[in-house]
Amino acid sequence: MLDVLDPPAVRRWLRHCADALGKARAEIDALNVFPVPDGDTGTNLHLTLLSAAEALDGLPRDAGSDTTWQTLARGALLGARGNSGVIVSQAIRGMAEVLRRAEGRGADLRDGLVKAAELARAAVVRPVEGTLLSVLSAVAGAVRDAPDDLAEVARRAAEEARKALRRTTGQLDVLARNGVVDAGGAGLAIILESLAEVVSEAYSDRHEVPAPTEKITAEADAGAGYEVMYLLDAEQAGIDRLRTELDSLGDSLVVVGGDGLWNVHVHVDDAGAAIEAALGVGRPHRIRVTYLGGRTHEPSHGRGVVAVAAGDGLTALFRQAGAVVVRRDPGSTPSLAAVMQAVKEAGTEVVVLPNDGGVQAVAAAAAEVAREEGVTVSVLPTKASVQGLAALAVHDPLRRFDDDVVAMTDAAGHTRHGHVWVADREVMTSAGICGPGDVLGVVDGEAALIGTALADTAVEVTRRLLSGGSELVTLVTGADAPGDVLRAVQGHLEATRPDLEVTVLEGGQGGYPILIGVE
Numbered sequence: 103m104l105d106v107l108d109p110p111a112v113r114r115w116l117r118h119c120a121d122a123l124g125k126a127r128a129e130i131d132a133l134n135v136f137p138v139p140d141g142d143t144g145t146n147l148h149l150t151l152l153s154a155a156e157a158l159d160g161l162p163r164d165a166g167s168d169t170t171w172q173t174l175a176r177g178a179l180l181g182a183r184g185n186s187g188v189i190v191s192q193a194i195r196g197m198a199e200v201l202r203r204a205e206g207r208g209a210d211l212r213d214g215l216v217k218a219a220e221l222a223r224a225a226v227v228r229p230v231e232g233t234l235l236s237v238l239s240a241v242a243g244a245v246r247d248a249p250d251d252l253a254e255v256a257r258r259a260a261e262e263a264r265k266a267l268r269r270t271t272g273q274l275d276v277l278a279r280n281g282v283v284d285a286g287g288a289g290l291a292i293i294l295e296s297l298a299e300v301v302s303e304a305y306s307d308r309h310e311v312p313a314p315t316e317k318i319t320a321e322a323d324a325g326a327g328y329e330v331m332y333l334l335d336a337e338q339a340g341i342d343r344l345r346t347e348l349d350s351l352g353d354s355l356v357v358v359g360g361d362g363l364w365n366v367h368v369h370v371d372d373a374g375a376a377i378e379a380a381l382g383v384g385r386p387h388r389i390r391v392t393y394l395g396g397r398t399h400e401p402s403h404g405r406g407v408v409a410v411a412a413g414d415g416l417t418a419l420f421r422q423a424g425a426v427v428v429r430r431d432p433g434s435t436p437s438l439a440a441v442m443q444a445v446k447e448a449g450t451e452v453v454v455l456p457n458d459g460g461v462q463a464v465a466a467a468a469a470e471v472a473r474e475e476g477v478t479v480s481v482l483p484t485k486a487s488v489q490g491l492a493a494l495a496v497h498d499p500l501r502r503f504d505d506d507v508v509a510m511t512d513a514a515g516h517t518r519h520g521h522v523w524v525a526d527r528e529v530m531t532s533a534g535i536c537g538p539g540d541v542l543g544v545v546d547g548e549a550a551l552i553g554t555a556l557a558d559t560a561v562e563v564t565r566r567l568l569s570g571g572s573e574l575v576t577l578v579t580g581a582d583a584p585g586d587v588l589r590a591v592q593g594h595l596e597a598t599r600p601d602l603e604v605t606v607l608e609g610g611q612g613g614y615p616i617l618i619g620v621e
Contacts, residue, residue, distance in 0.1 A: 153181020232274025336384025406448025488619025
């Protein structure tokens with residue numbers, strides 16, 4: 103019998119818990135009728151707790167309580183899957199907030215379980231009774247007056263979880279109609295029973311999962327076609343705004359986390375809008391989109407390329423090369439819906455050329471949605487239009503898709519890029535302060551120099567891009583490019599590097615008088 107839930111005991115709990123959920127996974131999946139009957143709650147909880155256990159396995163054996171609980175909370179957050187998995191990860195975060203700076207005695211576990219229930223309920227925008235939240239709240243109520251004895255607190259928590267689980271059938275109509283208990287609550291009961299077993303040092307190989315008493319007849323909610331999940335790097339200030347926007351788009355909304363990292367879960371009709379909302383407040387990543395119901399788009403057949411372009415001339419160039427083009431204004435990002443539509447039009451195997459660092463996240467999000475609908479998509483890391491043009495020049499739809507992606511990526515990666523920009527305001531850059539009317543020279547995405555004459559700065563950018571192995575220079579002129587800029591760069595190349603092949607294209611892009619690519 104343990105007196106203290108110390109770091110080694112926490113490790114044993116998570117490993118035992120993950121094993122127990124693994125054994126009960128299929129039985130819990132069979133209970134899953136709410137919020138949608140997608141039959142994956144057991145699987146999601148198992149994967150969530152397995153992620154947390156594996157995070158602890160990576161710690162040194164002498165890791166202290168603070169490190170152990172912090173690692174546990176982060177591992178659960180990063181590995182959270184599905185509605186129930188996300189809520190459980192927040193409950194673990196609540197326990198961690200209390201226990202990371204405590205000895206791990208009975209009173210500490212009691213306070214940790216109360217905090218777990220509070221944080222988990224606060225994370226769900228529209229809480230529903232008869233779910234995991236109800237079980238967790240009942241557990242918190244049962245241990246509030248428990249004595250300062252670790253085994254007794256753990257025993258009460260496990261017993262109340264099992265009792266509260268049985269009550270869920272009568273708390274939620276969809277559960278009553280199908281004669282089942284809540285699937286998430288069943289998983290939580292196993293988590294708390296595993297804790298009690300570790301504390302009492304009396305392990306069980308199997309935990310009871312109540313079987314359905316009626317034939318399950320629930321149907322998926324036709325109003326929520328996709329489950330969207332992502333991790334989000336964002337400040338606290340933007341999270342309330344995100345919650346409000348996502349709440350208007352769908353249901354089953356859960357947002358958990360803190361300290362700049364969040365895990366977001368929502369069911370929506372429009373997966374793109376849910377991801378686009380995240381782009382407005384931070385950086386979404388590890389995006390997962392799961393089809394739940396409703397109609398899907400049948401993509402075109404064959405191989406295709408999607409290119410993002412910011413200019414009439416560039417648009418024409420990419421279209422002439424066979425790409426489906428997404429047009430954007432200079433300095434802006436195209437909508438997620440526009441990129442998604444272009445991917446669907448392009449075919450069943452699609453390469454996406456963002457051609458701008460700021461477009462990369464939108465392209466990646468669109469690719470995630472398209473993959474869920476059966477499209478094979480690869481997003482190349484092209485940060486400039488000249489890299490996209492280089493990639494498209496070697497595109498071969500008759501090659502194996504993977505080989506084509508490798509060739510296009512290689513071509514883009516071997517293309518250095520630069521441009522010049524006339525400042526219309528004061529800007530602080532890595533090259534210094536660029537005042538209104540100054541010319542900023544950018545080399546490979548980084549501010550490299552500040553000049554006063556457009557032509558001279560363009561020549562210097564070109565010079566810095568060149569190397570002994572350079573073979574081809576591509577010059578793309580902007581909508582309002584003065585003629586002396588192109589002439590100056592061409593003259594410099596003719597005088598210093600007559601060996602180079604120089605191609606001039608009319609891009610028509612605004613903002614940047616000339617784009618320069620060197621291969």
